[in-house]
Amino acid sequence: MRAILRIRGADGDILRILGPEMAVEWERAHLETRLKGDLLEIVINAKDLNSLRAVLNSVARWIGMALRVREVLNVGSSGQAEGEAGGDGEAETGALKLAAPEAAAGAEDEGAGPDGQGAGGSGRGERGLQDSWGHHGQGGGPEEAGGGPEGGEGAPGTEAEHGSEAVGEPGEKGKGAGDGVKGSDPAELLRGVEGDICILTHANADPDAIAAAELLRRFLGRGRIFSPGGVAKSARRLVQHFRIDVETESCPEGCFVIVVDTGSRNQLGPCSGVRVHACLDHHVSRDGFEDAILEFVDPDAPSTGWLVSKIFGGPRDREEALLLLASIVYDTASLRHADPWVVREVGELMEKFNIQLLDVFRLVEEELDFARKISVMKALQNLRFRTVSDMVIAGTIVPSNESHAARALLLLGADAAFVASQRKGGEVRLSARFSRRILDLGVTATEVLERVARDMDCSSGGHAGAAGLTCVGDAEAIINAALAVTERLLKRALKH
Known part of the structure; x- marks a missing residue:
């Protein structure tokens, strides 16, 4: 921490x-x-x-x-x-x-x-x-x-x-x-902040960002929540279930801005120029927030929602417990990447507040709509891969829904998946997902994308097993660079 x-x-x-x-x-x-x-x-x-x-x-x-x-x-x-x-x-x-x-x-x-x-x-x-x-x-x-x-x-x-x-x-x-x-x-x-408080998430806020923002608002007893460009489909059930008021068409102005669940200023999208006063996060990278007065960061936290809850002494009622559990379940891929102590805490929360795991899954499970089905098909259609020993490193380009396609490739057998999309104005968005097997070798998605970002003037952030990158460039070149860096790091790890 x-x-x-x-x-x-x-x-x-x-x-x-x-x-x-x-x-x-x-x-x-x-x-x-x-x-x-x-x-x-x-x-x-x-x-x-x-x-x-x-x-x-x-x-x-x-x-x-x-x-x-x-x-x-x-x-x-x-x-x-x-x-x-x-x-x-x-x-x-x-x-x-x-x-x-x-x-x-x-x-x-x-x-x-x-x-x-x-x-x-x-x-x-x-x-x-x-x-x-x-x-x-x-x-x-x-x-x-x-x-x-x-x-x-x-x-x-x-x-x-x-x-x-x-x-x-x-x-x-x-x-x-x-x-x-x-x-x-x-x-x-x-709690001692005087004046208006604005809680800002990364663009296209996911369930952890929304849960962390709403938990912070409840613990503080005030504050407006901003999610630049809208809320991700995976977080819409949370917003609807808890009736969370999220402002998506404007940026904070004239208030004390607390950024949550954001590892890079570029991830704030249209609000990247906003003056940031404090940050609460669990991402390792901290790019662009050097002027923040306060930063509370715990890379070992299973989610930013967990960090917010921990700072304020834990959930006080069933709704806050549900928000906390939703953030953990989403950011640990339904507890598949959770450490033993996290699973124990989840069990204790469920028992204390009479919550079933199915209640949490219903809040964060994503429906496979038509657009996502097409993204998965395109991912398979454009797939290229490399092998290191018996591990498969896959890369592909899709129109959208990069993170969903990357998770799908892992489920289909890839050990590392890189999925990019080429957006308007030359913007490239890339999502990376790594299996536990690669992580156990000491190779992480954050390290790979940091190296690619450094070479190609991009910005990156995320966690060991799930990370993202954005920049202006060529999607094909960025995918190939990510595959090459991963291959090189894996070969080095296997030698040792």
């Missing part, structure tokens, strides 16, 4: 002050920073959500302290977008604002009692992570300023920007009050 926090307007001073935090060895997480011009990128890779929350919490404190130190020492810009030091030592990062902690009061006349217990009045505890979405951090500073060694009451926090006071909570034994900074939790960050 990965989170990325970006602060624009930062420079080497913040990075240097963050040095001690960067040196910490987290048991279940890894932290790294990248400074690209005036953009500081903090990347957290964690084994699970709890570990991610812990590191986010710690990093938030250090960022606040770094900004405060810079303000006091007057060592340059405060990290604001305009490069000027703010009165509160806050870093403006697009829609996200990180507030520096106030200096902890250590003397009795500044709010701390003689025994280290937090006193009232002017005592000021550490200010937590606050953002311009209207979310406030917990009050309460270190032990001597807020929580005593025996768990005394935390000192009141400083008055928040919007006028409400962040009140410290009772400290634990040997621990300062308010150590958990409210707002460093992914769910709380997203």
Whole structure:
């Protein structure tokens, strides 16, 4: 699971002050920073959500302290977008604002009692992570300023920007009050968004994209859903069953945009130029979202719907459970590519919410209409293939329905299938599907398409066993390139 926090307007001073935090060895997480011009990128890779929350919490404190130190020492810009030091030592990062902690009061006349217990009045505890979405951090500073060694009451926090006071909570034994900074939790960050929220899926949204968007809307309690160019046939039953309002003829404007289930900006189609503020996804590739303030990505998640649900604590009712299960079943090819732990979770959800697997299949099963039948026939008519040992790599060109034709080729015996279509304006869309046998050799669809995309100036994204590519070019040439790359990688894998 990965989170990325970006602060624009930062420079080497913040990075240097963050040095001690960067040196910490987290048991279940890894932290790294990248400074690209005036953009500081903090990347957290964690084994699970709890570990991610812990590191986010710690990093938030250090960022606040770094900004405060810079303000006091007057060592340059405060990290604001305009490069000027703010009165509160806050870093403006697009829609996200990180507030520096106030200096902890250590003397009795500044709010701390003689025994280290937090006193009232002017005592000021550490200010937590606050953002311009209207979310406030917990009050309460270190032990001597807020929580005593025996768990005394935390000192009141400083008055928040919007006028409400962040009140410290009772400290634990040997621990300062308010150590958990409210707002460093992914769910709380997203719930704290101020103003309108727009949830944007990739073009021609599939069941996982629609389920993830609707789950996010329900967990947040608000938001408009956009799917550029329409909803895929496979997702229409979900939309109808849950009466999901999806806007397909326009793009988000004047709102906080959260992109779900999209590995590349090009996959946003006509909305590819929209300003994106946050991303929730399980795709490995992250092409074109470098300006997003927040990214929460888990390549091991079985679906983006699962990731959204996990962040917000799981489904609260049967409808949310059905949406979650639909996203998992669709993205794991009816659980054929699901890991054992995923199957266990599916079983637990079904038992808890009294759901039969057939109920889920009915929501995501695609009818083989006439157009898809023609696509499969065309796929067979235009088929070409290569063999490596006893494995078959197939490629073909169809008028449309590339992903459906690719799945059909796997069912007919291919170990790898590449299906492309030549669209108007020279656009090529390619869908790839790999069997478990090839994946077990360490060859993935994402790796193959990334190599093809690099050589032919395309964009690609997806998962190990199912990926896609789009670009302007010649479909025949792209199919042949994909077949050649796969053949080469398989031969190399078999030698080892």
